[in-house]
Amino acid sequence: MASVELKSVSKSFGNVKAVRDVSLTIPDREFVVFVGPSGCGKSTLLRMIAGLEEISAGEISIGGRRVNDIPAADRGIAMVFQSYALYPHMTVGENMGFGLKMSGVPREEVKAKVAQAASILQIGELLERKPRALSGGQRQRVAIGRAITRNPDVFLFDEPLSNLDAGLRAQMRVELARLHAEFNATMIYVTHDQVEAMTLADRIVVLNKGRIEQQGAPLDLYERPDSMFVASFLGQPKINFLDVTMQAKQGATVLRLSDGHEVTLPSGLSGKVTPDAAAVLGIRPDAITVSSRATAGAIPGKLELVEHLGSETLMHIRLPEISELVTVAAPGSKRFKKGANCWITFDLKRVLLFDHRGLRIR
Amino acid sequence: MWAIKRYPLLWLLPALLPVAAFIVYPVAYAFWTSLHQVMLLFPGEPFVGFDNYARVLTSSYFRTAFLNSVVFMLLAAPLVVILGVSAALFLQRRFAGSMLVRSVVLLPWVLPGAISAVLWIWVFHPSFGIINGVLLGVGAVDTPIQWLNTPRLAFACVLVAHVWTQIPFAVVLTMAALSAINSETLEAATIDCRNGWKRFWYVVFPEVKAMIVVLLIYNALIAFTTYDLVYAMTGGGPGTATTLLAFQIWRESFAMYDFGAGSALAFVMVAVAALLIVLITRALPSDLFGERP
Numbered sequence: 001m002a003s004v005e006l007k008s009v010s011k012s013f014g015n016v017k018a019v020r021d022v023s024l025t026i027p028d029r030e031f032v033v034f035v036g037p038s039g040c041g042k043s044t045l046l047r048m049i050a051g052l053e054e055i056s057a058g059e060i061s062i063g064g065r066r067v068n069d070i071p072a073a074d075r076g077i078a079m080v081f082q083s084y085a086l087y088p089h090m091t092v093g094e095n096m097g098f099g100l101k102m103s104g105v106p107r108e109e110v111k112a113k114v115a116q117a118a119s120i121l122q123i124g125e126l127l128e129r130k131p132r133a134l135s136g137g138q139r140q141r142v143a144i145g146r147a148i149t150r151n152p153d154v155f156l157f158d159e160p161l162s163n164l165d166a167g168l169r170a171q172m173r174v175e176l177a178r179l180h181a182e183f184n185a186t187m188i189y190v191t192h193d194q195v196e197a198m199t200l201a202d203r204i205v206v207l208n209k210g211r212i213e214q215q216g217a218p219l220d221l222y223e224r225p226d227s228m229f230v231a232s233f234l235g236q237p238k239i240n241f242l243d244v245t246m247q248a249k250q251g252a253t254v255l256r257l258s259d260g261h262e263v264t265l266p267s268g269l270s271g272k273v274t275p276d277a278a279a280v281l282g283i284r285p286d287a288i289t290v291s292s293r294a295t296a297g298a299i300p301g302k303l304e305l306v307e308h309l310g311s312e313t314l315m316h317i318r319l320p321e322i323s324e325l326v327t328v329a330a331p332g333s334k335r336f337k338k339g340a341n342c343w344i345t346f347d348l349k350r351v352l353l354f355d356h357r358g359l360r361i362r
Numbered sequence: 363m364w365a366i367k368r369y370p371l372l373w374l375l376p377a378l379l380p381v382a383a384f385i386v387y388p389v390a391y392a393f394w395t396s397l398h399q400v401m402l403l404f405p406g407e408p409f410v411g412f413d414n415y416a417r418v419l420t421s422s423y424f425r426t427a428f429l430n431s432v433v434f435m436l437l438a439a440p441l442v443v444i445l446g447v448s449a450a451l452f453l454q455r456r457f458a459g460s461m462l463v464r465s466v467v468l469l470p471w472v473l474p475g476a477i478s479a480v481l482w483i484w485v486f487h488p489s490f491g492i493i494n495g496v497l498l499g500v501g502a503v504d505t506p507i508q509w510l511n512t513p514r515l516a517f518a519c520v521l522v523a524h525v526w527t528q529i530p531f532a533v534v535l536t537m538a539a540l541s542a543i544n545s546e547t548l549e550a551a552t553i554d555c556r557n558g559w560k561r562f563w564y565v566v567f568p569e570v571k572a573m574i575v576v577l578l579i580y581n582a583l584i585a586f587t588t589y590d591l592v593y594a595m596t597g598g599g600p601g602t603a604t605t606l607l608a609f610q611i612w613r614e615s616f617a618m619y620d621f622g623a624g625s626a627l628a629f630v631m632v633a634v635a636a637l638l639i640v641l642i643t644r645a646l647p648s649d650l651f652g653e654r655p
Binding site: 001049050052072074077078079081082083084085086088089098099101102114146150231 | 407439544546547549550551552554555556560564565568569
């Protein structure tokens with residue numbers, strides 16, 4: 001078990017800077033998820049930690065030991081790949097024991113370790129099979145088993161679930177969480193799937209264009225994003241953004257939507273408001289209430305599309321003179337009709353404000 | 363009914379006719395020739411049964427040519443495969459100018475055999491050749507080596523030229539097999555094993571093994587039946603030092619005008635080659651290609 005430390009790490013491919021000056025400390029036993037859109041540098045960062053990619057600048061240490069010049073096999077890591085990356089001509093058992101065999105561990109010991117890992121993952125009956133005879137989910141279990149057998153200080157996962165179908169993905173997600181609890185190992189996990197990030201992580205590191213955009217506990221990032229990028233990346237369905245102009249009125253902040261309706265924030269912010277400044281209001285779909293009757297301060301709209309998902313109902317509401325539809329998430333028990341008139345109110349405590357650069361106004 | 367059943371055959375004719383004209387007919391004609399006395403110096407083509415075969419098989423020329431061909435094959439096939447696979451492994455890496463080197467390596471492939479032969483004649487030329495030039499230049503020898511006029515050396519020279527012309531194909535096929543390996547699998551191996559040679563042996567080699575076997579068989583047959591380099595470089599000499607079986611067929615037919623004997627020899631060679639293929643494929647492990655899980 002070990003901590004991982006990145007100091008001003010950068011990576012360039014020719015003129016392209018994939019990772020820019022990333023510094024990060026991952027304490028022992030933490031489950032960290034690197035998340036971001038494709039091309040944000042998350043996989044490159046992981047591969048640099050693994051030793052599969054040279055480090056252009058900066059320093060990476062694992063367990064307090066500088067590993068920049070240490071080959072991948074000696075870094076005390078194990079990696080699970082998106083394509084499973086099993087050795088096709090070896091049986092499941094041979095696949096899992098290969099790393100130990102190569103480092104000279106006696107055959108009997110390898111066998112015992114493989115059997116142990118196999119029983120944890122319930123793949124004991126597959127040990128004699130070849131990878132091609134396995135389903136995708138089984139293959140990924142074997143790949144995880146191969147990592148466990150190596151008994152690494154740090155587990156690295158590179159989008160391990162993205163080749164699986166939705167049902168299996170949910171199942172494996174639970175399994176991975178269980179493994180982390182069981183092994184108490186440091187785990188670094190790369191994904192572009194915000195659900196995986198939210199559910200698995202002790203800490204999420206959001207990457208954008210090779211830089212760390214924000215890091216923190218999942219719900220902290222969800223509730224208190226530093227930027228529109230983070231706000232829009234985390235959360236499903238996506239957060240709503242509405243263009244507003246700000247006004248200070250008697251200590252309160254008034255936000256005027258482009259259709260003329262006003263939202264008055266009860267507290268704070270007033271000191272930072274420049275009159276008539278343009279801003280973006282961000283509001284999560286679950287922080288909006290829909291009513292079929294007009295109430296004081298409610299904004300009128302029309303239900304353009306209703307998605308009944310069972311557990312919840314998603315409504316896409318057209319506000320007059322606003323181009324984007326507003327998405328609202330309501331409990332599944334509520335029944336709404338497409339095309340009906342409605343009135344929405346915001347949970348004012350959960351309104352987020354962003355300036356023209358996309359940064360949060362606090 | 364007849365019309366409906368036979369109708370599809372009509373559509374196969376355009377494909378079957380050229381096959382008949384260019385393969386079936388020549389082979390049948392050659393076989394007919396091998397059973398008759400066909401000599402340009404003696405008019406008439408009387409049927410002689412298997413006399414030609416008996417004559418060819420018992421001649422000392424056949425013994426020499428057959429042995430030469432076997433030795434040639436046993437040396438050439440492994441050499442081509444070892445060098446070709448090594449070159450492919452090297453060319454897989456990306457380095458400055460790797461694309462240029464890749465194209466250069468493929469050059470011998472596009473040269474016709476006769477041109478390769480001329481090229482190598484010049485390389486081995488006693489007075490003007492680059493090899494003697496270098497050897498004399500650095501003082502390694504003080505008289506020019508008669509490369510193509512010394513029996514053992516001439517055999518080696520033809521072998522070198524042959525291997526040189528066959529390497530590109532081995533490189534291309536091996537590179538194709540290598541590039542079919544999942545890159546993440548190779549990376550997993552990098553994490554599992556620090557020793558590059560072990561990685562090759564345990565992870566890469568099993569993936570290209572089938573291709574290597576195919577290359578070995580193919581090159582064994584090519585080496586066993588090769589003809590053009592011998593013809594152009596040495597004419598089978600000095601003496602019979604470089605007389606390979608295929609060249610002997612040419613000599614019987616077109617130097618001695620004994621087409622019956624030449625054709626008989628050709629069928630002997632086909633029989634040996636066929637036997638070879640059967641033996642090799644029998645010897646292969648049954649799970650080599652697309653093994654069952």
